[in-house]
Amino acid sequence: MQNASNFKLVFTLLGALVLLFLIAPLAGLILHSSATELSETLRDSEVNQSIALTLWTSMLATGLFALLAVPLAYLLARYSFWGKQLVLGIIDLPVVIPHSAAGIALLTVISRQGMLGKAGGLVGLEFPGTRAGIVMAMAFVSLPFLINAARDAFEAVPERLEKAALNLGASPVKVFFSISLPLAWRGIVSGLIMMFARGMSEFGAVVIVAYHPMITPVMIFERFGAFGLSYARPVAIVFIAVCLVFFIALRILSNTRRRAEG
Amino acid sequence: MLKVENLHIDLGNFSLRDICFEVQPGEYFMLLGASGAGKSVVLESLAGLVHPRQGSISLNGTDITRLPIQKRKVGLVFQDFALFPHLSVEENILYRLKLRKKSRKEQAETLNRLACELNIEHLLKRSTTTLSGGEKQRVALARTLTLEPDVLLLDEPLASVDVSLKGELRSLLRRLNQKGQTIVHVTHDYEEAIALAHRIGIIEQGRIIQSGTPHEVFTQPKNRFVANFGGVKNFYPVRLEAHPDKETTRACITDTLSVQLMTHLKARKGFVLIGQKNILLATGPQELDTVNQFRGVIKEVIPARFGYEVVVDAGIVFYVSVTSEAVKTRGYTEGQTVWVAFNASSVKFIPG
Numbered sequence: 197m198q199n200a201s202n203f204k205l206v207f208t209l210l211g212a213l214v215l216l217f218l219i220a221p222l223a224g225l226i227l228h229s230s231a232t233e234l235s236e237t238l239r240d241s242e243v244n245q246s247i248a249l250t251l252w253t254s255m256l257a258t259g260l261f262a263l264l265a266v267p268l269a270y271l272l273a274r275y276s277f278w279g280k281q282l283v284l285g286i287i288d289l290p291v292v293i294p295h296s297a298a299g300i301a302l303l304t305v306i307s308r309q310g311m312l313g314k315a316g317g318l319v320g321l322e323f324p325g326t327r328a329g330i331v332m333a334m335a336f337v338s339l340p341f342l343i344n345a346a347r348d349a350f351e352a353v354p355e356r357l358e359k360a361a362l363n364l365g366a367s368p369v370k371v372f373f374s375i376s377l378p379l380a381w382r383g384i385v386s387g388l389i390m391m392f393a394r395g396m397s398e399f400g401a402v403v404i405v406a407y408h409p410m411i412t413p414v415m416i417f418e419r420f421g422a423f424g425l426s427y428a429r430p431v432a433i434v435f436i437a438v439c440l441v442f443f444i445a446l447r448i449l450s451n452t453r454r455r456a457e458g
Numbered sequence: 459m460l461k462v463e464n465l466h467i468d469l470g471n472f473s474l475r476d477i478c479f480e481v482q483p484g485e486y487f488m489l490l491g492a493s494g495a496g497k498s499v500v501l502e503s504l505a506g507l508v509h510p511r512q513g514s515i516s517l518n519g520t521d522i523t524r525l526p527i528q529k530r531k532v533g534l535v536f537q538d539f540a541l542f543p544h545l546s547v548e549e550n551i552l553y554r555l556k557l558r559k560k561s562r563k564e565q566a567e568t569l570n571r572l573a574c575e576l577n578i579e580h581l582l583k584r585s586t587t588t589l590s591g592g593e594k595q596r597v598a599l600a601r602t603l604t605l606e607p608d609v610l611l612l613d614e615p616l617a618s619v620d621v622s623l624k625g626e627l628r629s630l631l632r633r634l635n636q637k638g639q640t641i642v643h644v645t646h647d648y649e650e651a652i653a654l655a656h657r658i659g660i661i662e663q664g665r666i667i668q669s670g671t672p673h674e675v676f677t678q679p680k681n682r683f684v685a686n687f688g689g690v691k692n693f694y695p696v697r698l699e700a701h702p703d704k705e706t707t708r709a710c711i712t713d714t715l716s717v718q719l720m721t722h723l724k725a726r727k728g729f730v731l732i733g734q735k736n737i738l739l740a741t742g743p744q745e746l747d748t749v750n751q752f753r754g755v756i757k758e759v760i761p762a763r764f765g766y767e768v769v770v771d772a773g774i775v776f777y778v779s780v781t782s783e784a785v786k787t788r789g790y791t792e793g794q795t796v797w798v799a800f801n802a803s804s805v806k807f808i809p810g
Binding site: 354356357359360361362363364365366367370374375378379 | 505506507527528532533534536538540542543544553554557558601602604605
């Protein structure tokens with residue numbers, strides 16, 4: 197009994213240290229900023245526009261790429277095919293490579309000389325230094341979160357339910373929309389939230405692809421480089437607060453839906 | 459009519475070989491086999507969920523072997539029911555009718571008819587996740603019946619139902635069949651087969667090894683596996699030696715052990731079958747008219763549904779049914795020396 201109690205105590209202490217490590221920088225950020233600084237930052241139109249741009253582009257990246265990522269996740273969950281492991285590896289690539297390198301790689305294909313850049317040029321769409329470029333950079337680094345979450349969610353849907361629907365005369369498309377998607381929805385929503393959050397906080401890839409228009413992580417970096425810590429700190433606090441509010445709100449929304457369904 | 463011919467299916471290390479059977483319209487056909495014998499795979503191939511490597515399946519004269527799942531008029535009730543957990547009972551039942559864009563009136567009529575027939579009117583608004591095994595079974599049946607299938611496939615439909623509900627569900631299945639519904643049912647329970655089936659097929663290691671009416675199969679089992687499935691445990695391969703001067707025939711089970719039986723059959727080889735209840739157990743040799751008496755040692759005393767099953771090793775193993783009272787008064791225990799005895803007329807010979 198004594199051993200069990202000591203074990204729990206040691207683990208609690210170790211856990212507390214990790215939590216302290218996570219909380220300390222955020223607490224330091226708040227403690228070192230004055231209310232006046234924060235109030236001025238909140239009234240700063242450049243900051244507000246930048247936050248709006250960050251939220252909007254991340255939302256767009258999540259929404260647009262979800263249309264491509266969810267079908268891919270379904271294929272990966274349901275079918276075995278030659279080269280599947282390679283595909284899975286490619287999907288995880290953006291998570292493991294430095295994001296600045298990801299930005300360079302992306303710039304290679306979306307610049308005017310690149311394959312995507314040329315295709316975009318045909319319809320009057322340019323990527324480097326534009327909102328479209330930011331969307332591409334955010335999507336590139338955050339897609340693995342959605343694809344992997346959606347794949348796990350589809351894998352958790354028993355295949356027998358889909359077979360039962362087919363047996364009742366449903367077409368594969370109908371089965372996907374009436375059975376697989378609703379049952380995997382919670383996992384997919386979780387993936388969408390993670391993708392949105394990851395896209396919103398992206399710096400490395402975006403700064404290479406589009407320094408301007410300036411998303412908030414780039415603005416924080418710029419103000420830190422040009423004016424120092426005290427000038428960048430209030431922007432960071434406001435942006436972290438916005439991120440948290442969105443993250444918590446989306447989580448609550450998805451949990452409310454889960455309870456309503458349950 | 460459902461006709462399955464020379465079906466071969468490969469699934470990883472498992473394969474079904476040369477599966478052949480026919481099911482007449484309105485017939486109740488049951489595939490009986492142990493777990494892993496391949497009986498569910500047969501059903502899934504009929505439903506189109508797995509594809510055969512070879513062979514054909516035809517339904518009412520049309521070859522459906524390669525037809526997509528949704529185009530066969532074959533309804534499958536899965537062993538785990540496969541009810542859609544995000545839909546209510548009513549929505550589950552109406553799933554096909556909504557797919558087919560049936561009118562609200564038609565949907566309501568079908569729903570009421572099936573709910574009444576299957577006695578699930580009170581469950582319609584419930585979530586499927588809150589139902590008991592028996593309730594889920596009825597809902598799954600109702601949902602599949604909206605398909606108006608030419609053949610209803612049932613995968614172990616009574617396996618996850620309480621004993622108390624089994625009788626009720628058997629009556630329901632019997633009623634459905636009596637209304638003309640053709641049914642193919644797979645199970646591991648021979649009692650289900652006796653209670654429901656017109657004809658049965660015994661499947662072992664991917665092959666149908668015997669088929670016929672339950673009476674034919676269980677009274678004339680082709681081998682020990684079939685005999686065991688029919689609840690007959692005292693089943694032995696034998697070589698016959700006739701005694702011209704005697705009424706009885708000697709059936710040699712081993713080189714040193716034989717039993718006497720009465721048969722007019724001239725076959726030299728076959729099987730003998732002795733009902734557990736026809737064997738007498740005693741603590742010493744008995745002065746009885748029985749010609750078959752053997753000394754043995756009790757290996758096990760197993761509680762059974764009625765009384766006990768005593769396993770006696772007398773050179774071959776005999777399974778004997780005895781009452782609880784006999785076990786109590788005689789004090790049968792493992793390792794005890796006992797005698798088993800039975801009449802020659804209790805030994806049934808099956809040529810083979």
